[in-house]
Amino acid sequence: MPDGDLTGRVAFVTGGGTGIGRAMALELSRRGAKVAVVGRRREPLDETVAMLDGPGFATQCDVREPETVGGAFDAAEDLLGPVTTLVNNAAGNFLVHAEDLSPNGWRAVIGIVLDGTFYCSRELGRRVIARGGDNAQIVNIVATYAWTGGPGTVHSAAAKAGVVNLTRTLAVEWASHGIRVNAIAPGPIDTEETRKRLWADDAVREALLQKIPLRRFGREEEIARACAYLVSDDAAYVTGGVLAVDGGAWLEKGMFGP
Ligand code: COA
Numbered sequence: 001m002p003d004g005d006l007t008g009r010v011a012f013v014t015g016g017g018t019g020i021g022r023a024m025a026l027e028l029s030r031r032g033a034k035v036a037v038v039g040r041r042r043e044p045l046d047e048t049v050a051m052l053d054g055p056g057f058a059t060q061c062d063v064r065e066p067e068t069v070g071g072a073f074d075a076a077e078d079l080l081g082p083v084t085t086l087v088n089n090a091a092g093n094f095l096v097h098a099e100d101l102s103p104n105g106w107r108a109v110i111g112i113v114l115d116g117t118f119y120c121s122r123e124l125g126r127r128v129i130a131r132g133g134d135n136a137q138i139v140n141i142v143a144t145y146a147w148t149g150g151p152g153t154v155h156s157a158a159a160k161a162g163v164v165n166l167t168r169t170l171a172v173e174w175a176s177h178g179i180r181v182n183a184i185a186p187g188p189i190d191t192e193e194t195r196k197r198l199w200a201d202d203a204v205r206e207a208l209l210q211k212i213p214l215r216r217f218g219r220e221e222e223i224a225r226a227c228a229y230l231v232s233d234d235a236a237y238v239t240g241g242v243l244a245v246d247g248g249a250w251l252e253k254g255m256f257g258p
Contacts, residue, residue: 187246
Protein backbone atom coordinates (compact mmCIF):
# COMPACT_ATOMS: atom_id res chain seq x y z
CA MET A 1 0.00 0.00 0.00
CA PRO A 2 1.59 3.33 -0.97
CA ASP A 3 2.16 5.62 2.00
CA GLY A 4 4.39 8.37 0.68
CA ASP A 5 7.52 6.55 1.77
CA LEU A 6 10.47 7.27 -0.53
CA THR A 7 12.98 4.74 0.74
CA GLY A 8 15.01 3.44 -2.20
CA ARG A 9 14.66 6.61 -4.27
CA VAL A 10 17.78 8.53 -5.28
CA ALA A 11 16.81 12.10 -6.08
CA PHE A 12 18.74 14.70 -8.07
CA VAL A 13 17.48 18.19 -7.24
CA THR A 14 18.71 21.11 -9.34
CA GLY A 15 18.90 24.47 -7.63
CA GLY A 16 18.79 22.53 -4.37
CA GLY A 17 20.83 25.03 -2.37
CA THR A 18 18.11 27.55 -1.67
CA GLY A 19 14.39 28.26 -1.49
CA ILE A 20 11.93 25.76 -2.92
CA GLY A 21 14.78 23.54 -4.15
CA ARG A 22 16.18 23.16 -0.66
CA ALA A 23 12.71 22.59 0.81
CA MET A 24 12.06 19.80 -1.70
CA ALA A 25 15.44 18.19 -1.04
CA LEU A 26 14.73 18.17 2.70
CA GLU A 27 11.22 16.74 2.28
CA LEU A 28 12.39 13.93 -0.03
CA SER A 29 15.13 13.11 2.46
CA ARG A 30 12.70 13.17 5.39
CA ARG A 31 10.67 10.53 3.57
CA GLY A 32 13.66 8.26 3.04
CA ALA A 33 15.18 9.26 -0.32
CA LYS A 34 18.91 9.75 -0.80
CA VAL A 35 19.37 13.22 -2.24
CA ALA A 36 21.93 14.87 -4.51
CA VAL A 37 21.67 18.63 -4.76
CA VAL A 38 23.29 20.59 -7.57
CA GLY A 39 23.61 24.27 -8.31
CA ARG A 40 26.09 26.92 -9.25
CA ARG A 41 27.18 27.97 -5.77
CA ARG A 42 28.91 25.49 -3.47
CA GLU A 43 28.13 26.95 -0.07
CA PRO A 44 24.31 26.74 -0.03
CA LEU A 45 24.49 23.23 -1.48
CA ASP A 46 26.72 22.08 1.37
CA GLU A 47 24.34 23.71 3.84
CA THR A 48 21.43 21.78 2.36
CA VAL A 49 23.30 18.48 2.59
CA ALA A 50 24.13 19.19 6.23
CA MET A 51 20.40 19.57 6.90
CA LEU A 52 19.32 16.29 5.24
CA ASP A 53 17.97 13.43 7.33
CA GLY A 54 19.88 10.74 5.42
CA PRO A 55 22.61 10.26 2.79
CA GLY A 56 23.21 13.23 0.55
CA PHE A 57 25.66 14.71 -1.88
CA ALA A 58 26.34 18.16 -3.30
CA THR A 59 28.14 19.13 -6.46
CA GLN A 60 28.46 22.30 -8.47
CA CYS A 61 26.76 22.17 -11.83
CA ASP A 62 25.43 24.72 -14.31
CA VAL A 63 22.47 22.98 -15.95
CA ARG A 64 23.12 24.98 -19.14
CA GLU A 65 26.19 22.83 -19.77
CA PRO A 66 25.26 19.29 -20.86
CA GLU A 67 28.71 17.78 -20.14
CA THR A 68 28.68 19.18 -16.61
CA VAL A 69 25.20 17.72 -16.11
CA GLY A 70 26.47 14.27 -17.15
CA GLY A 71 29.41 14.60 -14.77
CA ALA A 72 27.14 15.59 -11.88
CA PHE A 73 24.92 12.55 -12.50
CA ASP A 74 28.03 10.30 -12.58
CA ALA A 75 29.29 11.73 -9.30
CA ALA A 76 25.88 11.42 -7.62
CA GLU A 77 25.48 7.82 -8.80
CA ASP A 78 28.98 6.85 -7.62
CA LEU A 79 28.03 7.87 -4.12
CA LEU A 80 24.29 7.26 -3.84
CA GLY A 81 23.43 4.71 -6.54
CA PRO A 82 21.35 5.03 -9.72
CA VAL A 83 19.29 8.20 -9.84
CA THR A 84 15.56 7.40 -9.90
CA THR A 85 14.12 10.84 -9.38
CA LEU A 86 14.88 14.17 -11.00
CA VAL A 87 13.53 17.50 -9.78
CA ASN A 88 14.13 20.23 -12.36
CA ASN A 89 13.96 23.26 -10.13
CA ALA A 90 16.93 25.44 -11.18
CA ALA A 91 15.62 28.72 -12.53
CA GLY A 92 16.58 32.25 -13.33
CA ASN A 93 14.21 35.16 -13.35
CA PHE A 94 14.09 38.93 -13.04
CA LEU A 95 11.49 41.53 -13.80
CA VAL A 96 12.17 43.40 -17.01
CA HIS A 97 10.24 45.19 -19.74
CA ALA A 98 10.44 42.99 -22.83
CA GLU A 99 11.75 45.86 -24.94
CA ASP A 100 14.65 46.32 -22.52
CA LEU A 101 15.66 42.66 -22.30
CA SER A 102 19.04 41.99 -23.92
CA PRO A 103 19.62 38.86 -26.03
CA ASN A 104 22.04 37.72 -23.35
CA GLY A 105 19.42 38.13 -20.62
CA TRP A 106 16.94 36.19 -22.74
CA ARG A 107 19.49 33.42 -23.34
CA ALA A 108 20.43 33.22 -19.65
CA VAL A 109 16.87 32.47 -18.53
CA ILE A 110 15.89 30.26 -21.48
CA GLY A 111 19.20 28.43 -21.01
CA ILE A 112 18.66 27.66 -17.33
CA VAL A 113 14.95 26.90 -17.43
CA LEU A 114 14.28 25.28 -20.79
CA ASP A 115 17.66 23.96 -21.95
CA GLY A 116 18.65 22.93 -18.43
CA THR A 117 15.42 21.02 -17.87
CA PHE A 118 15.92 19.19 -21.15
CA TYR A 119 19.59 18.36 -20.53
CA CYS A 120 18.87 16.96 -17.06
CA SER A 121 15.78 15.06 -18.23
CA ARG A 122 17.69 13.58 -21.14
CA GLU A 123 20.43 12.47 -18.77
CA LEU A 124 17.97 10.73 -16.46
CA GLY A 125 16.02 9.25 -19.39
CA ARG A 126 19.13 7.77 -21.00
CA ARG A 127 20.30 6.21 -17.77
CA VAL A 128 16.92 4.71 -16.87
CA ILE A 129 16.42 3.35 -20.40
CA ALA A 130 19.96 1.88 -20.39
CA ARG A 131 19.19 -0.04 -17.23
CA GLY A 132 16.04 -1.49 -18.78
CA GLY A 133 13.39 0.84 -17.38
CA ASP A 134 12.56 1.57 -13.79
CA ASN A 135 10.15 3.23 -11.42
CA ALA A 136 11.53 6.69 -12.16
CA GLN A 137 10.05 10.14 -11.89
CA ILE A 138 10.68 13.67 -13.10
CA VAL A 139 9.10 16.71 -11.48
CA ASN A 140 9.48 20.03 -13.29
CA ILE A 141 8.89 23.31 -11.50
CA VAL A 142 7.02 25.70 -13.78
CA ALA A 143 4.74 28.66 -13.00
CA THR A 144 1.09 29.44 -13.64
CA TYR A 145 2.13 32.19 -16.04
CA ALA A 146 3.26 29.39 -18.37
CA TRP A 147 -0.32 29.34 -19.59
CA THR A 148 -1.57 32.85 -18.77
CA GLY A 149 1.52 34.69 -20.03
CA GLY A 150 3.64 36.73 -17.66
CA PRO A 151 4.10 40.40 -18.48
CA GLY A 152 7.41 41.54 -17.00
CA THR A 153 8.89 38.05 -17.26
CA VAL A 154 8.72 37.29 -20.97
CA HIS A 155 11.86 35.11 -20.84
CA SER A 156 10.73 33.02 -17.88
CA ALA A 157 7.12 32.72 -19.07
CA ALA A 158 8.18 31.51 -22.52
CA ALA A 159 10.66 29.06 -21.01
CA LYS A 160 8.15 27.67 -18.49
CA ALA A 161 5.57 27.23 -21.27
CA GLY A 162 8.18 25.18 -23.08
CA VAL A 163 8.73 23.09 -19.97
CA VAL A 164 4.99 22.39 -19.65
CA ASN A 165 5.05 21.02 -23.19
CA LEU A 166 8.21 19.05 -22.48
CA THR A 167 6.47 17.57 -19.41
CA ARG A 168 3.55 16.31 -21.49
CA THR A 169 5.72 15.12 -24.36
CA LEU A 170 8.12 13.12 -22.19
CA ALA A 171 5.27 11.73 -20.06
CA VAL A 172 3.96 9.95 -23.15
CA GLU A 173 7.29 9.19 -24.79
CA TRP A 174 8.87 7.66 -21.69
CA ALA A 175 5.84 5.99 -20.06
CA SER A 176 6.88 2.63 -21.48
CA HIS A 177 10.22 2.98 -19.65
CA GLY A 178 8.49 3.46 -16.31
CA ILE A 179 9.33 7.17 -16.14
CA ARG A 180 6.53 9.42 -14.91
CA VAL A 181 6.86 13.11 -15.74
CA ASN A 182 4.83 15.77 -13.96
CA ALA A 183 5.09 19.46 -13.17
CA ILE A 184 4.21 21.73 -10.30
CA ALA A 185 3.13 25.30 -11.00
CA PRO A 186 3.75 27.26 -7.82
CA GLY A 187 1.92 30.52 -7.40
CA PRO A 188 3.50 33.31 -5.37
CA ILE A 189 5.72 31.52 -2.86
CA ASP A 190 7.46 33.66 -0.29
CA THR A 191 11.17 32.87 -0.37
CA GLU A 192 14.30 34.94 0.09
CA GLU A 193 14.82 35.07 -3.70
CA THR A 194 11.24 35.94 -4.67
CA ARG A 195 11.13 38.62 -1.98
CA LYS A 196 14.30 40.13 -3.40
CA ARG A 197 13.59 39.70 -7.10
CA LEU A 198 9.84 39.77 -7.61
CA TRP A 199 8.07 41.63 -4.81
CA ALA A 200 10.70 43.69 -3.04
CA ASP A 201 8.27 46.60 -2.99
CA ASP A 202 5.54 46.65 -0.28
CA ALA A 203 2.98 48.08 -2.70
CA VAL A 204 3.63 45.29 -5.23
CA ARG A 205 3.42 42.74 -2.45
CA GLU A 206 0.09 44.09 -1.19
CA ALA A 207 -1.40 44.29 -4.71
CA LEU A 208 -0.36 40.70 -5.31
CA LEU A 209 -1.97 39.51 -2.09
CA GLN A 210 -5.27 41.01 -3.18
CA LYS A 211 -5.17 38.76 -6.24
CA ILE A 212 -4.73 35.54 -4.28
CA PRO A 213 -8.09 34.01 -3.28
CA LEU A 214 -6.53 32.36 -0.21
CA ARG A 215 -5.06 35.80 0.71
CA ARG A 216 -1.58 34.68 1.57
CA PHE A 217 1.66 33.75 -0.10
CA GLY A 218 2.50 30.07 -0.40
CA ARG A 219 5.12 28.37 1.73
CA GLU A 220 8.10 26.43 0.49
CA GLU A 221 6.97 23.33 2.42
CA GLU A 222 3.69 23.33 0.51
CA ILE A 223 5.57 22.91 -2.77
CA ALA A 224 7.87 20.35 -1.15
CA ARG A 225 4.94 18.19 -0.06
CA ALA A 226 3.39 18.37 -3.55
CA CYS A 227 6.72 17.25 -4.98
CA ALA A 228 6.97 14.34 -2.53
CA TYR A 229 3.48 13.24 -3.53
CA LEU A 230 4.25 13.29 -7.26
CA VAL A 231 7.46 11.34 -6.72
CA SER A 232 5.84 8.73 -4.47
CA ASP A 233 3.88 5.64 -5.45
CA ASP A 234 0.75 7.45 -4.21
CA ALA A 235 0.95 9.14 -7.62
CA ALA A 236 1.75 5.94 -9.52
CA TYR A 237 -1.03 6.63 -12.06
CA VAL A 238 -0.28 10.34 -12.44
CA THR A 239 1.85 11.39 -15.39
CA GLY A 240 1.84 14.40 -17.71
CA GLY A 241 0.05 16.47 -15.08
CA VAL A 242 0.65 20.05 -14.02
CA LEU A 243 -0.39 20.66 -10.44
CA ALA A 244 -1.09 24.30 -9.58
CA VAL A 245 -0.18 25.08 -5.97
CA ASP A 246 -1.10 28.73 -5.93
CA GLY A 247 -3.93 29.51 -3.52
CA GLY A 248 -6.24 29.79 -6.53
CA ALA A 249 -4.31 32.82 -7.80
CA TRP A 250 -4.33 32.08 -11.51
CA LEU A 251 -8.13 31.68 -11.51
CA GLU A 252 -8.77 35.07 -9.91
CA LYS A 253 -10.25 36.76 -12.96
CA GLY A 254 -13.83 37.45 -11.87
CA MET A 255 -15.33 40.69 -13.10
CA PHE A 256 -17.76 41.10 -10.18
CA GLY A 257 -16.19 39.32 -7.24
CA PRO A 258 -17.94 37.78 -4.23
N1 COA B 1 17.34 43.29 -15.55
C1 COA B 1 17.76 43.29 -16.85
N2 COA B 1 18.74 42.47 -17.30
C2 COA B 1 19.32 41.63 -16.43
C3 COA B 1 18.94 41.58 -15.06
C4 COA B 1 17.92 42.47 -14.63
N3 COA B 1 17.49 42.50 -13.36
N4 COA B 1 19.69 40.63 -14.44
C5 COA B 1 20.51 40.11 -15.38
N5 COA B 1 20.27 40.70 -16.57
C6 COA B 1 20.97 40.45 -17.83
C7 COA B 1 22.41 40.89 -17.71
O1 COA B 1 22.53 42.28 -17.89
C8 COA B 1 23.07 40.08 -18.82
O2 COA B 1 22.83 40.64 -20.08
P1 COA B 1 23.94 41.59 -20.83
O3 COA B 1 25.18 40.76 -20.95
O4 COA B 1 23.31 41.92 -22.12
O5 COA B 1 24.14 42.78 -19.94
C9 COA B 1 22.26 38.79 -18.81
O6 COA B 1 21.03 39.06 -18.11
C10 COA B 1 22.98 37.68 -18.13
O7 COA B 1 23.31 38.09 -16.83
P2 COA B 1 24.43 37.37 -15.98
O8 COA B 1 24.34 37.85 -14.57
O9 COA B 1 25.74 37.45 -16.67
O10 COA B 1 23.95 35.85 -16.14
P3 COA B 1 24.05 34.68 -15.18
O11 COA B 1 23.97 33.48 -16.03
O12 COA B 1 25.17 34.76 -14.22
O13 COA B 1 22.72 34.84 -14.27
C11 COA B 1 20.38 35.23 -14.15
C12 COA B 1 21.48 34.34 -14.63
C13 COA B 1 20.46 36.53 -14.91
C14 COA B 1 19.06 34.57 -14.41
C15 COA B 1 20.52 35.58 -12.64
O14 COA B 1 19.46 36.40 -12.27
C16 COA B 1 20.53 34.34 -11.75
O15 COA B 1 21.56 33.71 -11.62
N6 COA B 1 19.42 33.95 -11.14
C17 COA B 1 19.37 32.70 -10.35
C18 COA B 1 18.38 32.75 -9.27
C19 COA B 1 17.01 33.10 -9.74
O16 COA B 1 16.82 33.95 -10.58
N7 COA B 1 16.01 32.47 -9.18
C20 COA B 1 14.65 32.79 -9.49
C21 COA B 1 13.94 33.13 -8.24
S1 COA B 1 12.44 33.97 -8.57
